[in-house]
Structure formats: structure tokens, C-alpha cells
Amino acid sequence: MNRFNLLLLVVLLIATAIALFPIYWMVITSLKVSSEIFSYPPVFIPLKITLNNYYAQGTYYGALSQTAVGSIPWVINSFIASIGASAIGTILIGAPAAYGLVRYIRNIWLSRLILFMMMIPESAFMLPYFLMISKAGWINTWWGLIAVYLSLTAPMSTWLLMGFFNDLPKSVEEAAQIDGLSTFNIFARISMPMAAPGIAVAFMINFMNIWNEMLYALVLTYSPFPSGAQTAPLFLTGFIVIEKSFAWGGLAAAGTFVLIPSLIVGLVAEKYLVKGWTLGAVKG
Amino acid sequence: MSEVVLENLTKKFGSFVAIDNISLRIEPHEFFVLLGPSGSGKSTLLRLIAGLEQPTSGLIYIDGKVVNSLPPKERDIAMVFQNYALYPHFTVYDNIALPLKVRGQSKSQIDAKVRDVASMLHIEDLLQKKPGQLSGGQQQRVALARALVRDPKLFLLDEPLSNLDAKLRVEARAFLKELQERLGVTTIYVTHDQSEAMSMATRIAVLNKGKVMQIADPFSIYRRPANMFTAGFIGSPSMNFIEGALKKDGEWSFVAGGLRVELPGLSFSSERRAIMGFRPEHIRIADEGIEATVSLVEPMGSIIYLHLNLGGFEVIAQHAGERKIKEGDKVKVRLDPESLLFYDAESGDLVS
Amino acid sequence: MQLSRAQKIGLFFIIPLLAYFLIFFIYPLYLLFSYAFTGNGGLTLANFAKMASDPLLRVSLINTFYYYAGSAALQFGIGFLLAVVLNAYSGRLKGFFKGALFVPLTVSPVVIGLMWIIIFNPTYGPVDYILKALGIAKYSINWLGSTNLAMPTIIIANGWEYIPFVFLIIFAGLQTIPKQLYEAAEVDGMSHFQTFRYITLPLIRPIMLVAFLLNSIGILQGFALVYEVTSGGPGYSTYILSYYIYQVGFSFFNFRYAAALSILFLIIVGVFVFLVLKFTSVEKYLGLSDHEQV
Ligand SMILES: Nc1ncnc2c1ncn2[C@@H]1O[C@H](COP(=O)(O)OP(=O)(O)OP(=O)(O)O)[C@@H](O)[C@H]1O
Ligand SMILES: [Mg+2]
Numbered sequence: 001m002n003r004f005n006l007l008l009l010v011v012l013l014i015a016t017a018i019a020l021f022p023i024y025w026m027v028i029t030s031l032k033v034s035s036e037i038f039s040y041p042p043v044f045i046p047l048k049i050t051l052n053n054y055y056a057q058g059t060y061y062g063a064l065s066q067t068a069v070g071s072i073p074w075v076i077n078s079f080i081a082s083i084g085a086s087a088i089g090t091i092l093i094g095a096p097a098a099y100g101l102v103r104y105i106r107n108i109w110l111s112r113l114i115l116f117m118m119m120i121p122e123s124a125f126m127l128p129y130f131l132m133i134s135k136a137g138w139i140n141t142w143w144g145l146i147a148v149y150l151s152l153t154a155p156m157s158t159w160l161l162m163g164f165f166n167d168l169p170k171s172v173e174e175a176a177q178i179d180g181l182s183t184f185n186i187f188a189r190i191s192m193p194m195a196a197p198g199i200a201v202a203f204m205i206n207f208m209n210i211w212n213e214m215l216y217a218l219v220l221t222y223s224p225f226p227s228g229a230q231t232a233p234l235f236l237t238g239f240i241v242i243e244k245s246f247a248w249g250g251l252a253a254a255g256t257f258v259l260i261p262s263l264i265v266g267l268v269a270e271k272y273l274v275k276g277w278t279l280g281a282v283k284g
Numbered sequence: 285m286s287e288v289v290l291e292n293l294t295k296k297f298g299s300f301v302a303i304d305n306i307s308l309r310i311e312p313h314e315f316f317v318l319l320g321p322s323g324s325g326k327s328t329l330l331r332l333i334a335g336l337e338q339p340t341s342g343l344i345y346i347d348g349k350v351v352n353s354l355p356p357k358e359r360d361i362a363m364v365f366q367n368y369a370l371y372p373h374f375t376v377y378d379n380i381a382l383p384l385k386v387r388g389q390s391k392s393q394i395d396a397k398v399r400d401v402a403s404m405l406h407i408e409d410l411l412q413k414k415p416g417q418l419s420g421g422q423q424q425r426v427a428l429a430r431a432l433v434r435d436p437k438l439f440l441l442d443e444p445l446s447n448l449d450a451k452l453r454v455e456a457r458a459f460l461k462e463l464q465e466r467l468g469v470t471t472i473y474v475t476h477d478q479s480e481a482m483s484m485a486t487r488i489a490v491l492n493k494g495k496v497m498q499i500a501d502p503f504s505i506y507r508r509p510a511n512m513f514t515a516g517f518i519g520s521p522s523m524n525f526i527e528g529a530l531k532k533d534g535e536w537s538f539v540a541g542g543l544r545v546e547l548p549g550l551s552f553s554s555e556r557r558a559i560m561g562f563r564p565e566h567i568r569i570a571d572e573g574i575e576a577t578v579s580l581v582e583p584m585g586s587i588i589y590l591h592l593n594l595g596g597f598e599v600i601a602q603h604a605g606e607r608k609i610k611e612g613d614k615v616k617v618r619l620d621p622e623s624l625l626f627y628d629a630e631s632g633d634l635v636s
Numbered sequence: 637m638q639l640s641r642a643q644k645i646g647l648f649f650i651i652p653l654l655a656y657f658l659i660f661f662i663y664p665l666y667l668l669f670s671y672a673f674t675g676n677g678g679l680t681l682a683n684f685a686k687m688a689s690d691p692l693l694r695v696s697l698i699n700t701f702y703y704y705a706g707s708a709a710l711q712f713g714i715g716f717l718l719a720v721v722l723n724a725y726s727g728r729l730k731g732f733f734k735g736a737l738f739v740p741l742t743v744s745p746v747v748i749g750l751m752w753i754i755i756f757n758p759t760y761g762p763v764d765y766i767l768k769a770l771g772i773a774k775y776s777i778n779w780l781g782s783t784n785l786a787m788p789t790i791i792i793a794n795g796w797e798y799i800p801f802v803f804l805i806i807f808a809g810l811q812t813i814p815k816q817l818y819e820a821a822e823v824d825g826m827s828h829f830q831t832f833r834y835i836t837l838p839l840i841r842p843i844m845l846v847a848f849l850l851n852s853i854g855i856l857q858g859f860a861l862v863y864e865v866t867s868g869g870p871g872y873s874t875y876i877l878s879y880y881i882y883q884v885g886f887s888f889f890n891f892r893y894a895a896a897l898s899i900l901f902l903i904i905v906g907v908f909v910f911l912v913l914k915f916t917s918v919e920k921y922l923g924l925s926d927h928e929q930v
Contacts, residue, residue, distance in 0.1 A: 212745065
């Protein structure tokens with residue numbers, strides 16, 4: 001038994017090493033001096049550490065740009081799009097819809113509809129979304145991006161929060177009814193605060209999804225803050241795909257920048273994510 | 285204080301009839317208990333009165349006014365739920381204050397009332413806590429406070445004590461009863477605990493399968509249950525039943541198999557098949573009487589339950605214990621004719 | 637249809653979602669159809685007829701299948717295995733492993749693409765170096781530049797991110813099995829294998845199905861890695877349908893054909909989901925079939 005456990009431990013250690021190594025490599029690349037980045041054999045533990053890559057310059061669309069620090073205008077857009085789409089999708093659309101479905105409507109077809117919305121592949125809808133947002137004159141704007149991102153955040157929040165509202169004791173709402181609160185006030189002042197943990201989880205899952213999203217941003221935006229709404233993932237692909245850049249130090253620094261917010265949110269929400277992802281099939 | 289009248293009230297869930305054509309009247313100041321087994325429709329009836337459910341047919345009057353179409357908040361009622369249903373994100377103070385706040389009362393008015401009711405229920409020290417930090421008994425008091433703070437016309441309680449441990453429950457029972465008498469507010473109280481019903485009610489309505497089986501004061505319910513259901517449901521251990529026939533042979537008697545009970549001084553309208561009922565305390569060990577064999581002795585502390593074979597029928601007798609009796613003993617027992625009850629074998633109703 | 641009072645109130649709460657649904661799900665579908673079925677000033681099936689003789693579509697479909705099958709097998713296989721291993725492992729590091737194995741899920745596909753470009757570089761990348769040091773490879777391998785290896789490299793990158801997804805879900809499922817069941821099995825004299833076969837597997841089957849369905853949909857969503865790391869190349873070796881739709885729409889600006897391809901993609905995903913729902917009971921586990929009783 002003990003030897004068996006030891007074998008399991010070895011498997012887990014190898015898996016963990018593989019899971020963490022790419023991140024480790026990117027972070028140390030961002031801290032290496034150029035001669036250690038481009039060396040053979042590769043340097044696994046850098047001898048010299050520098051923050052220069054975070055300020056280093058590269059060309060971007062032909063213009064000189066700082067890589068990591070230069071990504072800040074894109075990062076700002078990412079924050080606005082992620083927070084905006086998550087907040088609107090969760091609080092203004094998902095929570096009321098979930099509440100209405102669980103407490104008043106209880107229709108299986110409406111629930112299936114939400115599942116259907118979550119299964120649409122982005123690449124199948126990028127064209128019509130592009131056409132719609134162009135027509136509205138919202139290309140390269142936050143509004144255009146957020147409007148489309150709601151297609152990802154609203155169904156996810158609705159589904160997740162249906163589970164949460166369903167778990168709330170109904171009698172508290174009935175007590176509020178007897179105490180004289182209106183239907184809307186019961187929702188806003190009693191049920192919403194009670195579902196606050198669920199709303200936080202929905203918000204975090206959505207934040208991560210939108211933070212990491214690239215396809216819609218690719219077709220709907222083309223320039224960074226303040227003139228446009230292009231997000232951080234496109235800053236990276238801009239260097240890699242368009243410029244074919246080999247400034248690995250700077251790219252790794254920018255990649256680290258993009259990684260940190262979703263990593264933090266992910267680690268905070270880790271415990272609840274499974275429940276969110278499985279749409280409640282696994283009671284977490 | 286209010287009077288509640290139900291007229292031919294029926295509630296269906298789909299095709300399932302939860303409340304079946306109930307009519308009754310609850311007097312002002314009354315402590316009215318709805319008693320019945322699980323699933324008998326007690327909560328449903330209470331929720332209909334509260335306005336949390338809409339009746340399928342029938343009328344509900346509060347103070348002579350039909351309230352069927354009024355939402356709960358306009359019925360001027362207060363309700364305490366089994367799980368208390370406190371707002372977990374508000375402090376105790378805000379929980380109690382909310383019903384007043386939404387009715388637009390002024391801050392100082394609210395504060396005075398909240399403190400008043402809090403001192404009445406001895407929860408002044410808890411006002412700044414959240415419900416999650418309170419014990420069961422404390423939560424129950426907060427729920428009462430929230431209900432009482434509004435001076436409601438009608439007070440509805442759905443098994444408010446069932447989440448408390450046994451000792452607290454007895455304390456809370458006395459406290460609630462005393463409080464209700466002091467305030468005089470008409471109260472409808474749901475429970476499936478008959479000792480609770482007996483000790484608190486001015487009148488009890490016994491419910492079964494959505495129907496009212498009997499409405500009476502606790503004493504009558506216990507002494508003269510109107511039908512087999514109530515007779516069997518009230519009392520622990522249950523009333524003894526023996527099926528047989530009422531015969532007139534000069535004097536009336538009850539005959540079942542080899543058992544014959546003379547009923548001097550009683551008279552009935554006609555001979556019939558009937559079920560004889562008597563409580564364990566109404567069968568006594570005596571020097572003279574009917575032969576019985578002791579099949580089991582169940583000591584309960586101050587008293588003993590004897591399981592007896594009485595002419596082929598199993599019955600339970602309550603024995604005070606002044607005489608040592610063991611299993612297998614042959615004893616003689618007496619039934620007090622005054623305390624015997626007879627139910628029609630067909631309808632199950634009391635024969636008198 | 638007559639709405640009850642409760643349904644009317646409910647409607648009020650779901651109006652924002654329904655409105656959004658009409659504008660951002662129904663209208664786009666309408667747009668797709670109206671673009672795909674029109675051309676040269678009238679209704680036409682030309683955009684669909686064209687598919688039959690489109691070699692790039694053929695390649696994309698084959699690659700999509702390759703990419704899907706490879707990714708699903710890798711992610712489900714390894715994810716399942718890791719979940720079972722971590723569940724069986726007892727030790728203080730259990731929580732740490734769960735947290736560490738979760739981390740890749742938080743990384744944006746775009747960042748993963750960047751990592752892969754650096755790590756799998758044949759000259760300076762650590763992967764080649766390690767393989768050579770371990771004696772597995774003799775020469776440098778041009779992972780992303782070879783038509784044979786580019787797709788496997790993409791599949792590995794995608795797997796790196798989503799193995800944790802399968803792992804976490806199945807691990808959560810394993811954790812919900814009550815300990816007493818294992819104890820009962822032990823008392824009944826079941827072997828480890830029998831316990832796994834007759835207790836564990838049947839109990840986590842629903843969760844495995846859910847993981848499979850959601851994981852599959854996630855895989856089919858893939859686009860960023862191909863766009864960023866290989867741009868469909870070398871040659872057309874990593875052209876997958878989502879990338880092809882993007883190229884047709886936004887490089888060749890043939891919106892009508894792109895719309896037709898989008899419909900094709902929706903049909904493929906739709907049929908897949910339909911088959912999974914039809915032949916498994918996953919819908920029940922998602923709480924859909926008995927939702928009314930909730
Ligand atoms: N919303 C509902 N939908 C369908 N059936 C219901 C509903 N509410 C109650 N019922 C049914 O009506 C019957 C009476 O329920 P009710 O809750 O009134 O019983 P009760 O006497 O309060 O029981 P308990 O002592 O268990 O609380 C039960 O059979 C119950 O299943
Ligand atoms: Mg009840």
C-alpha cells in the first residue's frame with residue numbers, strides 16, 4: 001500500500017511539473033537577459049535577473065512600442081470589457097432571469113434554451129456579430145464588445161444562478177412577502193443579497209472567460225485604449241502573428257501581465273468553479 | 285382583534301386535493317390550533333389564510349371582509365415559519381424593523397417599537413447580531429419579534445417550536461401561550477405535536493387528508509373524539525379499539541367474540557355493528573371483572589403499561605403499579621361504562 | 637396561451653434575457669441564413685454547392701476531426717487518470733496537487749500559444765533539450781514547422797489547458813462518493829478492481845458524461861491557438877473549420893460563403909450535442925429532464 005501511494009505521488013509530481021513548467025518558463029524568460037534567453041543549452045535557472053523586458057521596446061504595427069508596459073492600454077480595455085460584460089451579464093440579465101425561471105416560470109424549454117446558448121461555437125457567430133456591430137457603428141467600441149460578450153456571460157450566469165436561487169429557502173421570501181415587500185424588492189433586497197456568493201462566483205467565472213477571449217475581440221476591435229477597444233490577448237497576437245516578433249523577453253513579460261489577473265481570479269474562485277462549469281451537475 | 289371565517293375552502297395542486305371543502309370560524313382572541321398528521325394540509329391551510337397560496341374555490345373572510353384577492357401584505361397578518369425564515373444578511377434589528385420600514389414609518393417610531401418588542405422577548409442584547417450567530421431558541425424569539433412588532437390582526441405560526449430541543453420547547457410553549465393571552469391577538473397555530481396542541485389551544489381543529497375531522501376544545505377532543513380518526517390520533521398510547529356489536533337484551537351490552545361488556549345505564553337508538561374505544565387509563569385491574577392475560581409489561585417510570593389479552597383482543601392498560609404484575613399473569617379487569625366510547629362500524633362516527 | 641399570474645411575474649424577470657436572446661441569438665441566425673442562401677440578386681444554394689468541390693473545406697473538416705478526436709482522447713484519458721490517481725493518493729500534498737493541476741485552466745489560450753512558441757522552439761526551447769538529454773530524441777525536432785507534428789503540438793497545447801478541466805470535474809465526482817460505500821465493498825470482499833468497476837465507475841458515470849459533453853464543446857471552440865501559433869500551417873496542416881471560417885470571412889471577405897460554412901459548423905455541433913443528449917442520460921444529470929420538480 002505504501003509503495004502504491006509512492007507511485008501515485010511520483011505520477012502526481014510529474015503531472016504537476018508539466019502543469020506548472022510552461023508558466024515557470026514564461027515568467028523566467030521575462031526576467032532573463034537576452035543572452036540567457038537565446039542560449040544553448042537553455043538556462044533553467046537564470047543567473048541574472050532583470051526587469052528590462054518589462055520596459056523593452058519592439059515594433060508593433062510598424063511603430064515602436066514598449067512591450068509589457070506598452071500593453072497597458074490593451075489591458076485597460078480588457079478590464080473594462082471583462083468587468084462590464086460580467087457585471088451586466090450577471091447582475092442585470094442573469095440574476096433576474098435565473099430568479100424568474102426558478103421562482104415563477106419553471107419551464108424546461110427555457111432551461112434548454114439557456115443550455116443551447118452556451119453551446120454555440122463562437123466561430124459560427126463571429127460573422128453575424130461583426131455585421132451587426134458594424135451596422136450599429138459600434139466596431140472598436142467598448143459597447144460593441146460588451147454587447148457581444150454578453151452572449152457568453154448572460155447564459156452562464158443564468159444557469160449558475162438558477163442553482164443558487166433554487167437552494168435558497170423559499171420561506172424567507174414568503175416572510176418578506178408577509179412583511180410587505182413588493183415582488184421586485186423581495187428580489188433586490190432579500191434574494192439577491194442571499195445569493196451574493198453565487199453572484200460572486202458567476203462574476204469571477206465570467207471575468208476569466210472574457211479576459212481570455214480572443215476571437216470576438218479580433219473581429220470587432222482594431223486599436224487600443226483610448227482610441228479603441230482592442231483587448232490584451234490581441235496585443236500578444238499582434239506581436240506574434242502580425243510582426244512575427246522574436247522579442248521573447250518582452251513577449252514573455254507581456255504574457256505574464258496578461259496571465260496574472262485571470263490566475264488570481266481563478267485561484268480565488270477555484271473551489272466553486274467545478275460547480276459552475278458543470279452547470280450544477282456536480283454539487284461542489 | 286380579528287375573526288377568521290373559511291367558507292367551503294378547497295385547494296388543489298393539479299388533481300391532488302390538499303384542502304377539501306373546509307368551513308370553519310375562528311373567534312377573536314382565540315388560540316386556534318390546526319393539528320394533524322404530516323401531509324394533512326395544515327401548512328396549506330395556513331398559507332391560504334396568509335395569502336401565500338390562492339384557493340381553488342371557496343372564500344376566506346378576515347373581519348367579515350373577503351380577502352381572497354388581497355396579497356399577503358394587505359391582510360395585516362404576521363407569520364412565523366418553521367425554519368424562522370430570518371433574513372440572513374440583515375442584523376436582528378433590521379430583521380425586526382423591516383416590516384415597519386416598508387410601511388413607511390418614521391425612524392424614531394420604528395426604533396421605539398423595535399426596542400419595545402425586543403425587551404418583551406428578552407433579545408435586547410442580540411439586536412446588532414446577524415441571525416447566523418444566534419442559537420435556535422434566540423432565532424425563534426427574533427422571528428416572533430418580527431411578527432409581533434407590527435401589532436398584526438392575525439398571528440399565524442407554522443410549527444414554530446419544532447426546531448427547538450425538548451427542554452426549550454416546553455419553555456417556549458408556556459412563554460408563547462402567556463404572550464398570546466397578554467396581547468389577545470387571534471392566533472392560528474399549526475402543529476403535529478398533540479401535547480403542544482392540548483396545552484396551548486382554546487380550540488383544536490383536527491385535520492386529515494385535507495378535511496376537518498373535528499373542531500373542539502382540548503378536553504372534549506380528548507374525552508369525546510367525534511370519530512375513529514380523532515380517537516386514534518389523539519392520545520399516546522392510542523385508544524384501544526375492539527370491533528363487535530351493540531346488543532339489547534333487556535339491558536344494553538357490547539359483544540365481541542367471547543367478550544361481553546355489560547352497559548348498565550346506557551342506551552342506544554338501535555342495535556348495530558360498532559367499535560368500542562377506551563383509553564388505557566380507563567381499564568383498571570380489579571378483584572372482580574373480565575379475565576385477561578398479561579402478555580407484556582412495559583414500565584414507563586411512574587406508571588406501567590400492561591399489554592393484555594382480553595377475550596382474544598390485544599389492549600393496553602395503564603397501571604399505577606401498586607401491585608406487582610408480571611408477564612403471563614392472569615388478572616381481572618374492569619371497564620368503566622361511563623368512559624367507553626362507541627363508533628359506528630360503517631361511518632366511524634361516535635354513537636351516542 | 638393563457639399565462640398564470642406567477643408566469644407573468646416571471647416573464648418580467650426574464651425579459652432582459654429574452655430580449656438579448658432575440659437580438660443576439662435569433663437575429664444572428666437569421667443573418668447567417670440570409671447571407672448563406674442569397675447571392676447574385678436572388679435565393680441560391682450556390683454557397684452550399686460550392687462546399688462539395690472545396691478542397692480547403694475538405695482539409696479543414698479532416699483536420700477538425702483529427703484535432704477533435706486527438707484532443708478528446710488526450711484530455712479525457714489523462715484527465716480521468718489524474719483524477720483517479722489523486723483520489724487514490726493519500727497524503728498531505730493532496731490539496732496542493734489539486735490547486736497546482738488547476739492552474740493551466742486560468743491561462744488564456746493566447747498566452748499558451750506564446751509559451752508553446754518559446755518552449756517548443758527547436759533551437760532554444762527546453763522541450764527539445766530535455767528530450768535529447770533523456771535520450772528520447774537524437775536531433776532537434778521542428779515541432780511547429782513540420783506538417784506531421786504541427787497538429788499534435790497544437791493538440792498538446794490545447795490538452796495542457798483542458799486536461800485540468802476534465803480532471804477537476806471527475807475528481808469532484810469521485811469525492812462525492814461516500815466512504816461507507818467503499819467500506820461496505822471491503823466488508824463484502826471486493827477487490828480493488830471490482831470496487832472500481834462496480835462502485836466507482838457507475839457512480840461517476842453521470843459526471844463523466846457531463847465532463848465529456850462540455851469538454852467536447854470546449855474543444856470545438858478552439859481557434860486562438862491555431863490562429864496564433866501556426867496560422868493554419870505549415871501548409872494547411874492545422875487548418876480547422878473555425879480557422880477556415882475566419883479566413884473566408886475576414887481574409888477573403890467572402891461573407892456569403894463564410895455564412896454557409898458557419899451554418900455547416902452549427903449543424904455539426906448541433907448533431908453532435910443532439911446525439912450525446914439522445915444516447916446518454918446527460919440531460920437528466922444537468923437537471924434538465926426533472927427540472928419541473930426542482
Ligand atoms: N406546492 C405544492 N404542490 C403540490 N403539492 C403540494 C404543494 N404544497 C403541498 N402539497 C401537498 O399537499 C399536502 C399537504 O401539504 P401540507 O404541507 O399542507 O401538509 P402539512 O399538514 O403541513 O404536513 P407537515 O406536518 O409535514 O408539514 C401534501 O400531500 C403535500 O405533498
Ligand atoms: Mg407543514
